[in-house]
Amino acid sequence: TLDPHSFPTRRSSDLSSIRSFSPSISPSLSTEHIPCANSLLLSPRDRRCFEYFPSSTMVTSYLKPWRWSNLSYIYQYTASNDAIVMRMILAMSGSEMYRLQKGGCSDSEDIGLHHYNLAVRDLSTALGKEHTDDPKQRLERLLAALLFMVDYEVRFGYSRHHLHLHLEGARSLYASYEKSIMDSERSKTVSTVDDEGGDSHLSLLSSLLLLWIS
Secondary structure (H helix, E strand, C coil), X not given: CCCCCCCCCCCHHHXXXXXXXXXXXXXXXXXXXXXCCCCCEECHHHHHHHHHHHHCHHHHHCCCCHHHCHHHHHXXXXXXXXXXXXXXXXXXXXXXXXXXXXXXXXXXXXXXXXXXHHHHHHHHHHHCXXXXXXXXXXXXXXXXXXXXXXXXXXXHCCCHHHHHHHHHHHHHHHHHHHHHHHHHHHCCCCCCECCXXXXXXXXXXXXXXXXXXX
16 A cells, blocks of 8 residues: 655755755745646746646657647646646746746846755655545546656756655556556456456556556
8 A cells, every 4th residue: 555654745954956945946825826626826936837737858858749748638637627737837947947047037036946845755645545536536646646756857867866756656556546446347346348448557658657657
């Protein structure tokens, strides 16, 4: 089973080059903050990060036109309904903009690291909660979040241990999902065969996410 406490949170003490965050990184709310369906409030700085993502290195490295990319689907549909995925998109963009000083970014603080830490915290909380969501949709959202976390550690991380934890988290998540499906199949509460006679354990997106993570 998944241990919700096993996911890492970066601290400024991890490496001297990682900055600690002052209260100014999360300014008080104003009318400029836009509410999302996923319950997050996006500041103007967050919106710049979100708008930057389609041109980020992560997107271009997957070598597929944006309009047909699965990352585009996650960006347009998954992130708008899942706060963890949204935070990881802001983390990927924010840290790249901070490192390259792109997109009008002249901040002294890495807002991407701030969103990464919050996403890891929220993922740990979500894994420790009972859920009533559709299992396939939940798996898609969690795998998308873990893909971003793995990619974040590869691009911006300094710890192989943190990367290993995310990879192990994806493996444990899939194992837990498979067990729940098998239990449901034995109790006849779900069908594991789709309308065309194929295996319906995983959606196409979840299969691709697992492939990318591996």
